[in-house]
Amino acid sequence: MGIHSDDQKAKMKEMQDNLQADTHPLKRYRHIGERGGRRLDGYKKAGGDADYTMDVQLPGMLFMRFLDAPYPHAKIVRMDTRRAEQLPGVRFILRYDNPELPEKASMGKLPGLYGDQPPLPGIAHFEGEPVGAAVAADTESIAEEALSLIEVEWEQRPFNLDVIRAREEDAPLSYPEMYPAGNYWNNGLFNELVQGDVKKGFAASDRVIEFEFFRRGHTWIGPERPCGVFRWNGDCPELWVKQQRPHLVKKNLSTWYGGVPMNKIQLHCLYQGASFGGWVQVSWNMGPLYCAGFVARKTGRPVKYVFTRREDFYGESMDNGRYRYKVGFKKDGTILAVEGVSTIVNQQWPMFNVMNHFRENTKIPHLYGRSESVWVNKGPAVPTRCEQLPTTLSMTMVFSRVAAECGLDPVEVALKNDGYEGHDMVRLEEEKRQRGFPATDSLKECVDRGRAAFGWDDRWHPPGTRRLSNGRMHGVAFTWTNEWDDSLGTGEIAIRIERNDGTASILAMGCDNGVDAENTYCRIAADELGMRLQDVHYNPQTDPGFFRMSPDSSTNASVNGWAVRHAARILKQQILQAAVSPTAQTQRGEYRPAFEDCTPEDLDIEESVIFRKSDPSVRKSLADFVMEAGQSGPISSTENAGFRWAFTEPFFAFGYHVQLGSYNPENPRPHLTRQAHFLEVEVDSETGEIFITKAVNVNDVGKAMNPMSCEGQQYGGTIMGLSRGKFEEMIYDSVTGVMLNGNLLDYKIATIKDVEAPIGTILVESGMGYGPYGSVGIGEDIGTVMTGILGPAVHNAIGVWIDDHPITPDKVLKALGKA
């Protein structure tokens, strides 16, 4: 490799954990940012050819099903599996007390939160938890029948379902094995955020208000249920997993069964029927995979497990609980102090502080945030399209309250308080300049465009003041925050130029969740390499490494996008260097360069053709340049025929990227780009029904590399967010602790009939992201931010706050004094 690719490697290293504007953007974009184009995985997905883990079937495969706890907190005292074992077709029953099962195994990486846990517990901490026994049988129905033949004697224990009750002194212990001293994580304090002195802020305020609200637990509903297939090839495990972070599976597995070297593990991650977050890393899901591997080894047959839809229902979002606020502000809407306390259940993931987005986005000088995690006997709470649900919900509720209290337009209140870490916009603009960014006022631009598209100025009105001719009350709401620029992760990606036709293969650990990441990678590689888009293909790798913190989902643009770009730039320099160097050097002699008498700088590549910049007629396609894959090599065969035809070096380069982003107490990079959302509703004050009539999203994504994919996240996130705000809640019977609506008939999610309103999607491209070409990610944030916006919209319609989300018709009627 010549000096030039080394230069590019040095530049790659300079860009690690980027804190500034992209100093080396492309001069010209061809495919990056191009609108339209077929979806690259579209034919497979629409035509039924895309394979998911649920579709995997192997010869001789056994099906595994789990015993589900009938009680919310109970210990198995005695279990009789003899009748089940005698059922024809049952091949193995793994019991929780099998002496070969370890007491605990690695199920994640954060000890205490979701670290080492029993792979098959004998104690249930929520109703429906797979515990006690795993049955492997020839068919799923035999496994199911066998489960019904297992006799269990349970020792029922007292339980908690309610977050407030669970934090009281005399509450029973929800999880005594992990938390013997009480139902709090870390004595109640999950994390704390202090900025300034809220007391001073309240004292200087014209008004101080206090309020609280509840958000009830909801779940992700990945369409493909949790599943996995495990097979042993000798001492090498081969597995297929539905997991958003396959590298963690491999890491955990390497410690199981007495230890398996990483290089013996073959892991396949096929298309993923969406998972929306971090549930994959908890023992609840990892344990079954452990059991499948254990039984596969015992039986010598591949084992597949698939959770039932109900089993998948127990996972919770990270916002289920109570939120309390005290807010001090001036009459003009300038907020001086916010104190927020969130008390949320079962956090199995490092949770964002409830005041985080206030710190990141506003000039509010005094903030105090306290996030508490309380254990109740429900399923684990993990990121469900984002762990930032509580803090964005808080932004929506606090800003809407202040605007309503002051009788001000919420858009104006947002603009008035925009800033970062207590500093105003002047300071933020200075930050932008120092880091090489354009000093665009992102929120102003988002608001201006959204306001015009929505018709905000005609539609906004004081709360409870507009009744429509159809008899319904009319309401609107606005919310805002930053774009998620806090990407954390690593990414490793390689690109290879294929022999014979000179096409490029992007090699990376795959895990497609549907955000069209491959399209983005291909666009970056095509533009950077000077290739046609159709000549670049993403070949997701099942195993060989190329680890990525979050393949094809979170941090795509901001981490993996960088890695593709680094690899493409190194590769391009390799190609140009090779183009002016001897085509090959062997003991027979030296072979003439493809481009003679010039340097790499004299050449470029466009449309997959290398050419001399000063005379484009001197050109060679990449295919001709890389030449054929030889048997003994074209060198010898062509020499026999009387002429020399050389064999170029193989072209392969890898890039990587490491990023901490703003996940750092000192936060070395302020959030620069903003998003703004507008919603219109009509409320039937007789029935309490809410009709969504218009939504507009404006997202400053810095640079939209793949606009249709960005828009997909805008309307898709809006639909998921509003569905959560309007319908979604897991309901438990308070006497038995049993979930009552763990299926898709009783737990409603939005259908196509629920989104008849137009959903506006506007992309702002300020170039102010820390990702490649100034980009920012968009996949997680809209679904998260839109979850809370229905509350203020309904308030604007009926003039009464409903402090219990989701906002359902019965609550509307109650608020109106009609129920």
Place this chain on the structure above:
Amino acid sequence: MTGKGTAGFTCPYCGKRFDTFEELKQDILTSHRGSPLPAPEGQIRLIVNGQEHVENVEPSWTLYHLIHDRLGMTGSKQFCDRGACGSCTVIMDGLPVLSCMVLAIECDGRTIETVEGIARDNHPLIESYVEHHAMQCGYCTPGFVVTSKALLDRNPDPTEEEIRDALSGNLCRCGTYPQHIIAVREAAGRLPGHKDSGGV
């Protein structure tokens, strides 16, 4: 089908009942001589995507299980497992049905069309879904395509409202709904004979 019921013995060809086995035998020899052997219990014949399949099915098997697990046509997906999501939809004798809610044994003599058949026939829906990115994770997508195909078969020029009605039983967690309306409308315009398709 065969065997001793409460009224004696049942003829496997015509269902007639006899008190003794001898009577049954005599009747078969006189009335059904030369007829092909009756199908064994649990055997069904059905046409899937134009091809005949003869399968021995267990009484508890769903049509989804038969198609997905036995015939290996994995385009039909199982999102909910109880008739709530539409992702397992196939077309049976021209009508969309939820294959997780139909017993395979009831499908004797039926004609089934799955997403694989629709794609193989190059139905304009496929290209239109690809162009309009009417999918994200793609897990629900085949169910939408099959339901839309059934709609276009009976109504080649549906309105937006008619598309919404037809697809109201198909769930998509990724929230791709707006694109389906666009994709189905456009596919309708490309159907042979449609005023916009340029065909006859």
